[in-house]
Each structure stands twice: as structure tokens, then as C-alpha cells.
Amino acid sequence: MLKEYCQSCGRVINNPGGWGTEADGSLNHDFCRKCYVDGWFTEPRLTRWQIISRIVPLWMKEKNLTYREALIEANYFISGLRRWQTTKMWT
Numbered sequence: 267m268l269k270e271y272c273q274s275c276g277r278v279i280n281n282p283g284g285w286g287t288e289a290d291g292s293l294n295h296d297f298c299r300k301c302y303v304d305g306w307f308t309e310p311r312l313t314r315w316q317i318i319s320r321i322v323p324l325w326m327k328e329k330n331l332t333y334r335e336a337l338i339e340a341n342y343f344i345s346g347l348r349r350w351q352t353t354k355m356w357t
């Protein structure tokens with residue numbers, strides 16, 4: 267089964283309750299509940315590099331990477347997520 271990631275923070279979404287919500291209460295299938303609630307980003311000023319700097323220490327532990335390896339992988343991964351691919355839609 268294909269893994270679904272939050273397109274903002276990269277977290278894996280394991281169940282429908284993990285998705286964010288729109289203003290009308292429907293689920294948003296792009297972003298997780300931590301990132302997106304009631305039609306808004308919870309941290310609208312968040313930058314790509316802030317997300318990356320949160321992931322790097324986690325991946326160093328989980329995947330047993332060096333700082334440099336984790337930084338390169340996290341940058342590649344986060345740059346592919348929809349929130350960060352374009353500056354037009356969600357800035």
C-alpha cells in the first residue's frame with residue numbers, strides 16, 4: 267500500500283483522523299491535522315528550512331544517518347512536498 271504523507275511536514279498519515287480539516291469540517295487530504303485545521307495552516311509563517319531542521323535529528327536517529335546525510339535526504343524529501351513546491355498557492 268502506498269504511504270500517504272502530509273504535504274507540509276512529511277508525516278505519514280496512518281488513518282483518516284490524521285488529516286487536516288477545512289472550514290466546513292470536511293477533511294483535507296493534503297495536510298495533517300497538526301499542520302492544517304479549519305481551512306488554515308496552523309503555522310502559516312513556517313519555512314521549508316524550519317521543517318527540514320525538525321526532521322534532520324529524527325532521521326539521524328531513525329535511519330542512523332550522519333547530520334549531512336540526513337540534511338540532504340530531508341531537503342530532497344521536503345522539496346517534493348506540495349506545500350513547498352510552489353510559492354504561488356500556499357504562501
Ligand SMILES: [Zn+2]
Nearest residue numbers: 272275298301
Ligand atoms: Zn503536517
